[in-house]
Amino acid sequence: MKEIIAQNFSRGARNYERFAIIQKRTAQNLLNLISKVKYQQAIDIGAGSGELASKLKNCIGVDISPQMCKQMEAKGIKCVCADAENLPFSDETFDLAVSNFALQWMNIDKAVRETSRILKKNGVFALSLPVEGSLSKLFSAWQKTSILLNGKKDKLFKFPSVNAIIFFTKKYNFQITHSTIKTEKLVLPTASEALDYINKIGARNPYGFKKIKKQFYKIFCQHYFDEKEQGYPITYKILTLLLRKA
Numbered sequence: 001m002k003e004i005i006a007q008n009f010s011r012g013a014r015n016y017e018r019f020a021i022i023q024k025r026t027a028q029n030l031l032n033l034i035s036k037v038k039y040q041q042a043i044d045i046g047a048g049s050g051e052l053a054s055k056l057k058n059c060i061g062v063d064i065s066p067q068m069c070k071q072m073e074a075k076g077i078k079c080v081c082a083d084a085e086n087l088p089f090s091d092e093t094f095d096l097a098v099s100n101f102a103l104q105w106m107n108i109d110k111a112v113r114e115t116s117r118i119l120k121k122n123g124v125f126a127l128s129l130p131v132e133g134s135l136s137k138l139f140s141a142w143q144k145t146s147i148l149l150n151g152k153k154d155k156l157f158k159f160p161s162v163n164a165i166i167f168f169t170k171k172y173n174f175q176i177t178h179s180t181i182k183t184e185k186l187v188l189p190t191a192s193e194a195l196d197y198i199n200k201i202g203a204r205n206p207y208g209f210k211k212i213k214k215q216f217y218k219i220f221c222q223h224y225f226d227e228k229e230q231g232y233p234i235t236y237k238i239l240t241l242l243l244r245k246a
Helices: 002-019 021-033 066-074 108-118 136-150 162-171 191-200 214-224
Strands: 042-045 059-063 079-081 094-100 119-130 174-188 232-245
Touching: 021 094, 021 119, 021 174, 021 232, 042 108, 059 066, 066 079, 094 108, 108 119, 108 162, 136 214, 136 232, 162 174, 162 232, 174 191, 191 214, 191 232
Parallel strands: 042 059, 042 094, 059 079, 094 119
Antiparallel strands: 119 232, 174 232
16 A cells, blocks of 8 residues: 555656645645744655745655655755655654644554654644545545446545544644644536546545546536536545644
8 A cells, every 4th residue: 555655646746736735725724833833853744745844944854755755855855755654763853743634644553653753752743634524525426426337335545533643642642732623625627627636646546446437437427516616626624733742
């Protein structure tokens, strides 16, 4: 799974900044949230192309995708191509960690454990990620079409639950100082543009899709179209947390 996710984001690296509209919004929200945090050394976990890392002083970007790391290097951002579940840093190295739209692709238990390990006592961890309920309209339309034509549901990506994330933050000695859940939405004029948008940022289903047949696509479009929005919505339910290591 990790290899597939890394490959997907490497394919999407070239287009990521142009299409990652919602990700840029949540990155700015995180920057606002930590604007008064004092720190010496920061780390951006799952840094992507460096949208967040580029705006922080003394920040190392970490990403599992080699192409994303090349994007960061081209911007002059110090980066390490590594797995966030096994970070190549000593204990208590950083006093600020950030992560934007990345933890949903990871084993959250391991990723939060590693973040806690590398943070100093009283260090801050600011994160945003899409949670259960994200892409609900798209997923629902896909599954309805799959059941109708194939007699069964397809295997789709599952976003983590809020309760699971909260559980792991507390498990690894984090105290929650700020918590919000907000919906972010884009509405595209066609279903193909909505699917293309997800592919362009590398966030395609890690379980893979077969080539979409015309009949499947036609029925999928019928279920996916939102009458109220008069288009095809890309909707994310975003959990944002500000944590402090006890």
